Amino acid sequence: MSDANNIPGGNADDAIPDDWAAALAEQKSSADGGGGRAQADTVRPMQPEDFSDIKTEPPSDVNLEMVLDVPVTISMEIGRTRIPIRNLLQLNQGSVVELDRLAGEPLDVLVNGTLIAHGEVVVVNEKFGIRLTDVISPSERIRKLR
Structure with a gap:
């Protein structure tokens, strides 16, 4: 000041x-x-070829420890349906909502909303679980993202 x-x-x-x-x-x-003339005429935008001589090597020791503790949400989906809000507001205890899956079809296993596998419901020690029957390959998951 x-x-x-x-x-x-x-x-x-x-x-x-x-x-x-x-x-x-x-x-x-x-x-x-100090000379009174701006140097703006010597400035130019960088181009990708300006970095062609820079050699970068992938890290040899990738530390996955940071990623292993990131929480994700895993969910199982039995099926889906679309209904008008009018019908949704009429639902009450005992109502049945028809889904787009047949009985006995495998469930979808989603991680953060992305399909990663299919499976079937099992009961173990009076708790529900899912047995994976088909795991989606990483290349297939990437293809579905596009």
């Missing part, structure tokens, strides 16, 4: 534009190289 607080009747807010003006003038003089 400047000495605006030391000037009788001066205000620190009045000094802000002066500080900006001084900073801009200093920046302009350094950009001119």
Whole structure:
């Protein structure tokens, strides 16, 4: 800041534009190289070929520990359906909603909403589980994302 607080009747807010003006003038003089001519004509955008001589090697020791603790949501989907809001509002206890799957068809296993496998429901120690019957290959998962 400047000495605006030391000037009788001066205000620190009045000094802000002066500080900006001084900073801009200093920046302009350094950009001119002191010679008064801007060097903007020598500046050009970078092109991909400018980086062609840079050699980067993949890291030899990839640390997956950080990724292994990231939580994901896994869900099983029995089926889906589309109904109008009018019918949705009429649902109550005991209502049956028809799904687009046949009885006995495998369930979809989704991780964060992405299909990764198919499976069937099992009961183990009085708890539901799923036995994976078909795991989608990583290349197939990537293809479905496009």
